[in-house]
Amino acid sequence: xxxxxxxxxxxxxxxxxxxxxxxxxxxxxxxxxxxxxxxxxxxxxxxxxxxxxxxxxxxxxxxxxxxxxxxxxxxxxxxxxxxxxxxxxxxxxxxxxxxxxxxxxxxxxxxxxxxxxxxxxxxxxxxxxxxxxxxxxxxxxxxxxxxxxxxxxxxxxxxxxxxxxxxxxxxxxxxxxxxxxxxxxxxxxxxxxxxxxxxxxxxxxxxxxxxxxxxxxxxxxxxxxxxxxxxxxxxxxxxxxxxxxxxxxxxxxxxxxxxxxxxxxxxxxxxxxxxxxxxxxxxxxxxxxxxxxxxxxxxxxxxxxxxxxxxxxxxxxxxxxxxxxxxxxxxxxxxxxxxxxxxxxxxxxxxxxxxxxxxxxxxxxxxxxxxxxxxxxxxxxxxxxxxxxxxxxxxxxxxxxxxxxxxxxxxxxxxxxxxxxxxxxxxxxxxxxxxxxxxxxxxxxxxxx
Numbered sequence: 001x002x003x004x005x006x007x008x009x010x011x012x013x014x015x016x017x018x019x020x021x022x023x024x025x026x027x028x029x030x031x032x033x034x035x036x037x038x039x040x041x042x043x044x045x046x047x048x049x050x051x052x053x054x055x056x057x058x059x060x061x062x063x064x065x066x067x068x069x070x071x072x073x074x075x076x077x078x079x080x081x082x083x084x085x086x087x088x089x090x091x092x093x094x095x096x097x098x099x100x101x102x103x104x105x106x107x108x109x110x111x112x113x114x115x116x117x118x119x120x121x122x123x124x125x126x127x128x129x130x131x132x133x134x135x136x137x138x139x140x141x142x143x144x145x146x147x148x149x150x151x152x153x154x155x156x157x158x159x160x161x162x163x164x165x166x167x168x169x170x171x172x173x174x175x176x177x178x179x180x181x182x183x184x185x186x187x188x189x190x191x192x193x194x195x196x197x198x199x200x201x202x203x204x205x206x207x208x209x210x211x212x213x214x215x216x217x218x219x220x221x222x223x224x225x226x227x228x229x230x231x232x233x234x235x236x237x238x239x240x241x242x243x244x245x246x247x248x249x250x251x252x253x254x255x256x257x258x259x260x261x262x263x264x265x266x267x268x269x270x271x272x273x274x275x276x277x278x279x280x281x282x283x284x285x286x287x288x289x290x291x292x293x294x295x296x297x298x299x300x301x302x303x304x305x306x307x308x309x310x311x312x313x314x315x316x317x318x319x320x321x322x323x324x325x326x327x328x329x330x331x332x333x334x335x336x337x338x339x340x341x342x343x344x345x346x347x348x349x350x351x352x353x354x355x356x357x358x359x360x361x362x363x364x365x366x367x368x369x370x371x372x373x374x375x376x377x378x379x380x381x382x383x384x385x386x387x388x389x390x391x392x393x394x395x396x397x398x399x400x401x402x403x404x405x406x407x408x409x410x411x412x413x414x415x416x417x418x419x420x421x422x423x424x425x426x427x428x429x430x431x432x433x434x435x436x437x438x439x440x441x442x443x444x445x446x447x448x449x
Contacts, residue, residue, distance in 0.1 A: 051071075
């Protein structure tokens with residue numbers, strides 16, 4: 001049950017409630033219909049009883065007889081379902097439909113003219129019986145007698161069952177209509193949650209900074225809390241950026257001072273000591289640059305986006321001018337709609353190291369390509385130079401490579417660290433002529449509709 005969506009849970013709960021409610025309502029209507037049918041049957045039996053009593057006369061032997069039987073033919077057919085019976089002080093008169101069976105009327109005292117309704121055993125099942133105590137007029141002897149008329153309850157049960165059968169398709173149709181209406185209500189009611197999901201995706205992809213306030217009052221507190229969390233996170237990131245800048249300043253100033261001291265040592269003739277200090281300071285500086293690059297990218301995260309074509313075009317423009325008159329054929333095959341989930345400065349720093357390295361070693365041509373593969377952006381920098389031996393590539397790409405490498409090693413290390421921080425990869429591939437450096441980073445998500 002925990003894995004079911006909220007929509008499905010509400011739909012199932014609503015469907016169960018609707019089915020239960022319709023079932024109870026149907027049973028209630030069936031009970032009401034049964035009570036109504038029974039009241040109508042009692043009223044009909046009362047009329048039949050009036051006819052039976054009206055047909056009483058004194059016979060030739062002086063005893064009470066039913067000279068005019070009711071018109072309903074069921075009174076004349078054995079066990080036809082409709083019966084009458086009269087108990088006089090001396091004998092019992094009964095309809096032909098009772099055949100040789102007497103109705104066992106309960107021993108109760110009835111005032112003259114009063115009626116009781118009973119359920120009694122009949123010839124073929126239970127009967128609905130109406131009983132009345134009647135005092136005959138003087139011309140009929142003034143005798144007190146009990147008259148009863150009954151009908152099979154099977155007819156009432158049959159009528160109730162027919163009502164349920166007629167009611168069933170309408171109940172089923174009403175159930176389906178209510179379930180469909182409930183599903184539509186759930187869909188409309190949960191739509192703000194889908195909007196929240198889309199806004200969160202937009203914030204995550206860097207296309208929005210806040211969820212906004214245009215939500216219903218029921219979910220607005222949640223939205224406000226999320227926006228407050230985003231604001232707190234931005235403040236923390238800004239604080240971390242400030243600290244990173246302070247750290248860079250605090251470390252680089254002493255390093256520059258060390259290099260200055262090394263210069264004075266070299267001027268004083270202590271060449272070996274000066275060289276050792278310069279090597280140590282240079283190595284520390286590279287470590288600082290590498291770690292600051294990694295920290296800066298991790299602080300920025302992937303909330304921003306970078307148009308790859310614009311970044312590549314800007315880098316090529318700068319690096320081409322820095323070649324000191326070297327003529328390089330730059331081939332740029334990067335789609336203008338290719339967008340990476342990265343800060344533009346971080347992507348420029350990673351690509352800048354790769355493009356600068358390619359320009360330094362190219363014989364005359366550097367080709368830059370970009371494409372989207374699934375949720376990734378693949379950017380390739382290909383030169384036609386001498387390339388790098390495979391064993392050198394393995395050493396450069398090894399995790400934790402030393403920072404005392406000259407030029408190419410440090411640039412590739414920083415580019416690899418930036419790729420790692422962005423959730424991407426950097427790989428080098430030797431070619432027949434030259435080297436291909438491939439940077440793969442997450443692609444920016446599309447804006448929600």
